[in-house]
Amino acid sequence: MTTPMSASLALPLPCQPIPRRLTAPPAGWTTTADVIVVGSGIAGLTCALRLREQVGRVLLVTKTVLSAGSTAWAQGGIAAALDPDDSPEDHLQDTLVAGVGLCDVDAVRALVTEGPDRVRELVSLGAQFDREDDGEIKLTREGGHHRDRIAHAGGDATGAEISRALIEALRRVQEDPGIEVIEHALVVDLLTAADGAACGVTLHVIGEGQVDGVGAAFARAVVLATGGLGQIYTSTTNPPVATGDGMAAALRAGARITDLEFVQFHPTVLFLGEGSTGQQPLISEAVRGEGAFLVDDAGRRFMQGEHPLADLAPRDVVARAILRVMREQDRDHVWLDARHLGADFLAERFPSIVARCRELGFDPATQLLPVAPAQHYASGGVETDLVGRSSIDGLYACGECACTGVHGANRLASNSLLEGLVFAHRIADDIAARIPAGTLPLREAARGRDGADLLDAHHRLGLQRAMTRGSGPVRSGEALGETMAVLNELAALPPSVAEPGPPSWETSNLLHLGQVLTLLASRREETRGGHVRLDYPDQDDRRFVVRQSIEVDADGLPTVSERPADGKGLS
DSSP: OOOOSOSOBOOSSOOOOOOSSBOOOOOOOEEEOSEEEEOOSHHHHHHHHHHHTTSSOEEEEOSSOTTOSSGGGOOSOEEOOOSTTOOHHHHHHHHHHHTTTOSOHHHHHHHHHHHHHHHHHHHHHTOOOOBOTTSOBOEEOOTTOSSOOEEOSTTTOHHHHHHHHHHHHHHHHTTSTTEEEEOSEEEEEEEEBTTSOEEEEEEEEOOSTTSOEEEEEEOSEEEEOOOOOGGGSSEESSOTTOSOHHHHHHHHHTOOEESTTOEEEEEEEEOOOTTOOEEOOBOOHHHHHTTOEEEOTTOOOTTTTTSTTGGGSOHHHHHHHHHHHHHHHTOSOEEEEOGGGOHHHHHHHOHHHHHHHHHTTOOTTTSOEEEEEEEEEESOEEEOOTTOBOSSTTEEEOGGGEEOSSSTTSOOTTHHHHHHHHHHHHHHHHHHHHHHHTSSOOOOBOOOOOOBOOOOGGGHHHHHHHHHHHHSSSBOHHHHHHHHHHHHHHHTSOOOOSOSSHHHHHHHHHHHHHHHHHHHHHHOOSOBTTBOBSSSOSOOTTTOOEEEEEEEOTTSOEEEEEEEOOOTTOO
């Protein structure tokens, strides 16, 4: 891992200590594997399947059922340079521009060069992408891309098709003694050895018999593929399971968390009214890729002149423009116009979106669709190197819970599925090489500290509202301070009377990540990518072409560090 240049920087806001573990019942059962993979989206499934071919025993655990993660909700597609007129270099440049100077160029290069082969492997595994009449994979375009390079399936059901193919591949080998799957298993905390290395996890399983309740799973390596933290906000496109569990567990264990201030708010989420909370219906960027466009109340195409790519500008550019129009016109949404595409085309190309819109009382073929930004993706997370290693030996991270450096300040559309594929392979191969080399031994867990008081689940909505107001799509120093004050109050509440269990564990995870996110956002006094400051509306390349990281010490006190980024992709 790269060592940050500064070991300790001043914190702009007071912050309550973050506990090193959660209160939980003692482990009532144990199990052991060579590798534990946590999560069953594209990253976790790909990693587990590849590891099964290379190590003795893999344990795959997932929070609910195999198909319930964020991957299945991905609409638009997966980006890769599959067209002969496209190239990995072109894909790299588009990714760097979207990341606004903060991408890790080596990580992006790995993504775009290995990506096409990884997609072809998905096809060989059984994933059925939409095809042209000549049999070639259909490719479309999304925001920030200068080429048609988005492969899709079922029109707008790409994630669901990829999830189906991977789960079926897993089912074909599930009787293999080399792999075990436990569903309905929530990771509570990481287990660490005396030297600080990861050696397993504590799990809460809703099951029967021996594997039920809280247990301890030990392994040579742990791979976190637990997805994002969307439920930290009142409105998100993420499913209910996205409570940042893996990210928070890594934070409490002392792992380095990086770039967490960069939260992507998808520009076009169907607006269902001010009181609507939870998972919201996404209108894929691919709809604009096929020709739909944004208008204000007067019918003005406000993205014209905003960016050379207009309605297909990078997501942060489009989201900021929408928010500006909403402020100027005192509106809670703008409009997406897809009427000119025609009912037949929309129904064929976007069957899921059309069906969902009609279910909610909207017809994209005849009506303007009200849309507004909502939380969509966390560009930051558990910092990793090019083979997925975190700052804790034996702990790997992949997918949305990881920060590989690929996304920088803003993820390029449809790069997330590709990132999960590429880095899952890299992680599996690194672990497979390290086990026979003896650098990933089975370690004994050190006795941990007593768990900290939990935050009652009934505080979740208040936490979400505070995060949305201050650490949401538009921020300021004053608003961030008000949000941190709410979070500090929640962290300092008297001992919880709630029973330890998923509701209180998830809510506590959201609290701890909210503290970290708000701290990092308060330090970045500029606007860049997914981080928008009303009090610092300009991009400051003199001061902030840096990546910020945070770790907690043995007493739970946060330490912030930063290191220069190379600035590639700055305009």
